[in-house]
Amino acid sequence: MRHIISILMENESGALSRVAGLFSARGYNIESLNVAPTHDPTLSRMTLVTHGNEAIMEQIVKQLNKLIDVVKLMELEEAPAVERELMLIKLRADGEAREEVKRLSDIFRGRILDVTNKIYTIELTGTSDKLDAFVEAVGESRILEVVRSGAMGIARGERVLRA
Amino acid sequence: MEMTGAEIFVRCLKEEGVDILFGYPGGAVLHIYDALYQQKDVSHVLVRHEQGAVHAAEGYAKSTGRVGVALVTSGPGATNAVTGIADAYMDSVPMVVFTGQVPTSLIGNDAFQETDSIGITRPIVKHNFLVKDVADLAATIKKAFYIASTGRPGPVVVDLPKDVTAARGPFKYPKSVHLRSYKPTVKGHPGQIKRAFDLIIKAERPIIYAGGGVILGKAADELTRFAKTLGYPVTNTLMGLGGFPGSDSQFLGMLGMHGTYEANMAMHHADVVIAVGARFDDRVTGNVEKFCPHAKIVHMDVDPASISKTVKVDVPIVGEVKEILKDLLVLLHDSGKKPNASALQNWWKQIEEWRALECLKYDRDSELIKPQFVIERLHALTGGDAYVTSDVGQHQMWTAQYYKFDKPNRWINSGGLGTMGVGLPYAMGVQMAHPDETVICVTGEGSIQMCIQELSTCLQYGLPLKVVLLNNRYLGMVRQWQEFFYQGRYAMSYMDALPDFVKLAEAYGHIGMRIQHPQDVDGALKEALSMNDRLVFMDFITDERENVYPMIPAGAGQNEMILI
Numbered sequence: 001m002r003h004i005i006s007i008l009m010e011n012e013s014g015a016l017s018r019v020a021g022l023f024s025a026r027g028y029n030i031e032s033l034n035v036a037p038t039h040d041p042t043l044s045r046m047t048l049v050t051h052g053n054e055a056i057m058e059q060i061v062k063q064l065n066k067l068i069d070v071v072k073l074m075e076l077e078e079a080p081a082v083e084r085e086l087m088l089i090k091l092r093a094d095g096e097a098r099e100e101v102k103r104l105s106d107i108f109r110g111r112i113l114d115v116t117n118k119i120y121t122i123e124l125t126g127t128s129d130k131l132d133a134f135v136e137a138v139g140e141s142r143i144l145e146v147v148r149s150g151a152m153g154i155a156r157g158e159r160v161l162r163a
Numbered sequence: 164m165e166m167t168g169a170e171i172f173v174r175c176l177k178e179e180g181v182d183i184l185f186g187y188p189g190g191a192v193l194h195i196y197d198a199l200y201q202q203k204d205v206s207h208v209l210v211r212h213e214q215g216a217v218h219a220a221e222g223y224a225k226s227t228g229r230v231g232v233a234l235v236t237s238g239p240g241a242t243n244a245v246t247g248i249a250d251a252y253m254d255s256v257p258m259v260v261f262t263g264q265v266p267t268s269l270i271g272n273d274a275f276q277e278t279d280s281i282g283i284t285r286p287i288v289k290h291n292f293l294v295k296d297v298a299d300l301a302a303t304i305k306k307a308f309y310i311a312s313t314g315r316p317g318p319v320v321v322d323l324p325k326d327v328t329a330a331r332g333p334f335k336y337p338k339s340v341h342l343r344s345y346k347p348t349v350k351g352h353p354g355q356i357k358r359a360f361d362l363i364i365k366a367e368r369p370i371i372y373a374g375g376g377v378i379l380g381k382a383a384d385e386l387t388r389f390a391k392t393l394g395y396p397v398t399n400t401l402m403g404l405g406g407f408p409g410s411d412s413q414f415l416g417m418l419g420m421h422g423t424y425e426a427n428m429a430m431h432h433a434d435v436v437i438a439v440g441a442r443f444d445d446r447v448t449g450n451v452e453k454f455c456p457h458a459k460i461v462h463m464d465v466d467p468a469s470i471s472k473t474v475k476v477d478v479p480i481v482g483e484v485k486e487i488l489k490d491l492l493v494l495l496h497d498s499g500k501k502p503n504a505s506a507l508q509n510w511w512k513q514i515e516e517w518r519a520l521e522c523l524k525y526d527r528d529s530e531l532i533k534p535q536f537v538i539e540r541l542h543a544l545t546g547g548d549a550y551v552t553s554d555v556g557q558h559q560m561w562t563a564q565y566y567k568f569d570k571p572n573r574w575i576n577s578g579g580l581g582t583m584g585v586g587l588p589y590a591m592g593v594q595m596a597h598p599d600e601t602v603i604c605v606t607g608e609g610s611i612q613m614c615i616q617e618l619s620t621c622l623q624y625g626l627p628l629k630v631v632l633l634n635n636r637y638l639g640m641v642r643q644w645q646e647f648f649y650q651g652r653y654a655m656s657y658m659d660a661l662p663d664f665v666k667l668a669e670a671y672g673h674i675g676m677r678i679q680h681p682q683d684v685d686g687a688l689k690e691a692l693s694m695n696d697r698l699v700f701m702d703f704i705t706d707e708r709e710n711v712y713p714m715i716p717a718g719a720g721q722n723e724m725i726l727i
Contacts (some may be wrong), residue, residue, distance in 0.1 A: 010344060014293075018285060025286045055471070068290040068310060071344040161409035163343055 002031070003057055004076040004083060004153050006161050007046040007064060011037050015069040019046065022067065028052065028060055032085075032128075043163060047135030048151045049128075071163050080156040086123070087131045088113070090145040091138055093120040101138065108134045119144070127151075154157065164337075167536040168297040168328035169198035172261070175304040177204045178336045181232050181596050183223060184208070189236025190276060191263025194328040208595060211616035213240050215588040218614070221256045222592025225575045226550055228381055230312050231256065231592065235323050236263040238276030241322075242283065246582060248318050249287040253579025254261075254402060255379055257316035259307045266326040267295055280322045289317030295324070297332030302638025304469065309340040312349025315466040316379055344699060347465060351482035351490060359437075359461040359478045360494045366435035367506035368393045370455075372418065374404030374449075376440015376464060382485035383407070383571040386439060392495055393502050398516055400425035400441050401563055401579040409567030410547065415514065416523075419447040420715050421560040424522035427713075427721040429514055430455055438462040438476070440484040442469045444579075453720030463487045510687075522713045522726055524563055531706035532681050534558060534633040537563035537688075541603065541631060544688050549601040550593045552576065554586035554610030557639035560711045562605045584613025587630070591617060594626045601629070601692065608634045608658055618671035621698050629691050630665060630700040635707040643710045668700035677702045 009015050016035055023030050035046040052060060057075070060086060064070050076083070093101040094117070095124050105112060108130065114121035124134055126153050135146065155161070166174070172195055176184065185208045188196045199207050210216040213235045220231030231251075235244045239261040251258045265274040281293050290304050290310050299322075363369065377386050383406045390397045390413055398409045398418040407414055416423035418430055432435065436458040441447070448454045451473055462469075462476040463484050470479040480487050525535045538561050541549075549725040551566055552575040553559040561577055568574045575593055577585045592602040613633055621628055641656040665675030674697050678687045684703070691699035710726040 014285070014291075017282070021285055054474070059468065059472060062470075066466070066468050068342065068345050108289060 001051065001053070003050055003052065004081070004151060005048045005050065005061070005064070005073055006076055006153055007073040008038070008046060008071045008161055009044050009046060010069040010071065010162065010163060011042050011044040013068060015044065016046075018067050018069055019048070019064065022063055023050075026059070026063065028056065030067070032148070034150040034152050041163070047150065049151050072161055074155065074161045076153045079159055081153050082156060083127050083151050083153045084125055085128045085131055085151045086125050086149040087134070088121065088123055088147040089135070090106065090119060090121045092118060092144060093144045094118040097142065101142065104134070104137050109110075110134070164333065165331050167194065167198065168300055168323070168330050168332065169194040169680065171297065171300050171332065171334050172304070172323070172328065173198045173202055173205060174334055175301055175336060177303070179230070180602050181205055182231070184232050184234055185210055185219040185223070186234030187213050187216055187236065187240060189263060190241050191237035191240075191265060191325045192234060192323070192328070194325065195234065195263070195323070199201070208591070210588070210620050212245035212614065214246050215256070215591070215614055215617045215620065217244045217260060218585045218588035219592035219593050219595070220260070221247060221251050221585070222259050222552060222575055222589030223596045224256050224258050224592075225254075225589070226572050226593040228232055228379070228572065229257070230308055231258040232261070233258070234261045236276065237265055237280070238278045241278055241280040245283060245287070247675045248284055248320065248379050250577050250580045250582045250585060251318040252287045252289070254375065254577065255316050256318060257312040258318040259311050259406065260318060260320045262320060262322050264293070264322045264324040267324045268326065270324065277512065280320065281364070284320045287318070288320050290318035291322065291342050293322040293324075294327050300327065300332065301334060301336050305337045306340055306342065307341070310345065314345075315469075348482045349486055351463065351480040351487040353482045353490070355478060356487060356490050356494065359480055360460055360491055360498070362435055362461060362478060363393070363437060363491070364495070364500045365504060366395075367503055368432055368434040368439065368510045369393070370429045370433040370435075371395050371397045371404050371437045371439060372405045372441055373397060373439040374400040374441025376484050377403055377406035378571045379482045380440055380465065381571075382440070382488055383484075385485050385488035385492065389492055392492065394507060395437070395502070396429055396511070398422070398430065400444070400447055400578075401576065403441065403446065404563060404574045405568035405571045408569040410569055415518070418565055419444075420449070421564065421711050421713065423564075423712055424520050424573050424724055424726065425512075425517040425726060427715065428517045431720065431722040432513070433458045434706075436460045438464075438695065439488070440464060443472065443474045445473070445698045448474060449715045450718050450720050456723075490502040494675055520726070524727065525709075526661050529681065529706060532678065532684060532703055534561050534703075534705045534709055535565050535626045536681060537631065537633060537684055537703050538605065540684050540688055541605075542566045544692060545601055545603070546686070548572070549603050550575065550597060552586045552589040552593060552602070552604045554606045555581045555583045556610060557635075557643065557709075557711050558605050558633040561633070583610040586610060587617045589616050590628045591620060591624075591626055594628055595624070603629045603631055605631045605633065605640060608632060608636065608661055608664070609638045614665070618668065618673060618698070622672040625696070626698060627694065627696055628698045630698070632700065632702050633705050634661075634664070635705045635709065636661065637707055640711070646710070647716070664700060664702040673698040675700045675702065677704065684727065
């Protein structure tokens, strides 16, 4: 099952490789990983998407907590949460398809960032599922380039992750 | 007060109470060696290979419970230390290893003797630090010792670029450490302790399964009182030996792959397993599907990640085992509750039947020296009170089985990583920490050759170790598996062209003995043990066909042992 883990960690060189190294050393899977400093520059916030059964997730959480650089973490789906991912996608948009691509982008609430007479570059946000659906809808043959941020998440309501 | 990084380094060690440092000099650590030369508080032991330094620091730590310290240079110095660091990580040894590094301006330039020590050691340390500024040096060293010695102990590497050790900076040693991301649990949760107590007190077929956490957590007294008060049987893991008196009638011996029949059968049939500072290692559990099928399991451990890692437990308690056992003893006392006497009586009756099988018996009439006999005699002639290190293989298992350790920190071996070559350098560290005690290294002719150069260190520092070499001319454990599971195809397990160990010991300036007949074993051991000021290397020519029994084959359950 897919799980999203939000991790607050020391903003120090090496912290990211400790997390990545832990996953590869113990054979855990990383679907996506997103990290950047927070408003407190001594801390970074990472969102990590992984797969595993209950026993594996228990170990992942425990092993992450053991890392000295990990300050706190949260399994996002344990309570209501919002998930977002950003995608930048460059599509061939010429001839008859030009209108169709624009229409699809509108349906998915995309923003066209850059235009040439043959190409649209579109920004899309949403759950990872929604972005997958857009990629499917435009079709492989139109896609020139895809950049995705990996999922980010935050809990709804009062629940916060802070040091 | 301002001083150089190298001087700060030495002062920090002094502040941490470090009396001995094991190391090997090189370009990147020359400033540090210069500072060490000009003081008397910290003595330095010069090994012959960096691996020896780290293992010696481990031996020091394992036999004292204090933090072991090693110092090596950059590049090959650091890579040679890697095996020892991994060994310490697997056995949770409190240790700080300082590695020299090229100057900060050269890091990343493929400089001479540069290696990414932080990157290489990252998966095998509890934590590591690269010190880039002399102003951070003292606080980093303080953190390193704190992290290494608290919670579940482990090795910490501190990488010291050469310019940082030359730069001048302020020296102020922090009194305490605060890390917002690291707060090991000390006391167990009272609710969990109560739940555990209710399960423990009602048990009909209980067993206490105690591991290395009891030794590391300095909880042998509490464990012994706990077990004695309840009257429950105790088994120890390889790393836990000495955590409960080995000569006590409540002790069933070691459990696991080469554990006793009674210990493994008791685990298999138990209704309550009380795991104390043990981690359900695969060499203990055998096939986890068949592990303790009838038992509710209580697991106390300072490391939450050890709980339910391989075997799902019923009552987990996170905390220092010493504190949890104390709390359980208070509950036991205050509640006035007593164990189920009649059930316990039946349980002991059953255990005695298993014990009557005498699974550790061997041929005592053999004309060849049986390795088990050497260990038994060693135990008798040292009064069971020596510090004993071993290498890895058959001799390690025989020592664990036949030397009945009554006290903690006496049995020093490589359990997790299973590192051949550790025995001699471990023993150096142990002897350095305990100059007046008898320190014995039990080894094999394969293992001893992996760090044999340290015999030279032993001469330099006058370490009167007693090396007991059980020489069967084979990599015995490999040979045993090849005999059992590969139809006797002994691929590369025969140690051809062995050196003359007597002459080799003599060449290193020690006393060598060769013992070829069972009737000579006692005399040789007595003579060696009487020489308090010399290292004696005893080459026991043992039965090459002897195997370690009993044995749980890989994939089998605890009740499926191969007996002799």
